[in-house]
Amino acid sequence: MVKPAIDVVIPVFNEEASIGLVLDDIPADLVREVIVCNNASSDNTAAVAKRHGATVVHQPRKGYGSACLKGLEYIASKSEAPDIVVFLDGDYSDYPEEMFSLVAPIIEKDYELVIGSRALGNLEEGAMMPQQIFGNWLATNLIRILYKYDFSDLGPFRAIRYDTLQRIQMSDKDFGWTVEMQVKAAKYKLKCTEVPVTYRKRVGVSKVSGTTKGTILAGHKILWTIFKLL
16 A cells, blocks of 8 residues: 555644644654644744744634645645645644544545544543533534534544545634534535544643633634534
8 A cells, every 4th residue: 555645734823832742743654744834923833843843834814724724725835735634733632643543544444534533532631621512512413413414523633635625625714614624524425434532631721712702702603604504
């Protein structure tokens, strides 16, 4: 079997304390390139990422989806496209070394999208806020009811075939990125699965779930995205 080309996209905003840890734990023998998408950070995130071997691209417009789209723009400019793109957060809440099990269903069983499910895996106490757990439960149940697709989580750690990613034409620039991908997966009838992943307390404070405003805005955008794509 020919080894697949795997690129990793990591959106970051002020993660200088954690991004080096994330990059050091990514399996070097598995991945072709790691793209850190610096989302208007005011700290030394970009410099730390470069020191740890990542390619850094800059997205001045704030927004999780904006950063991801900038990473995909860079990938599209390369002479050789990847086979698989992995998305991973830069706060060290995920375990990058679990990437082997994340991409295995795509490589071995021809799946198109694999979600790293915290609900099915080992969730460290306090790693997710109660509002995050409830929001995931609500969103995945709405997807099940409205789109007839079963997901247990909207986890950010995920892998997708690059040709599939191009086909679904991701566009969300903010909090709706992960749910947009899963709703479009349901609409396009993609071959999807989930693998259990481990999730720990992030380094630092979340810019979304760590604030009341961020929680409300994220919740609203996720629900709006689910109904918008009906």
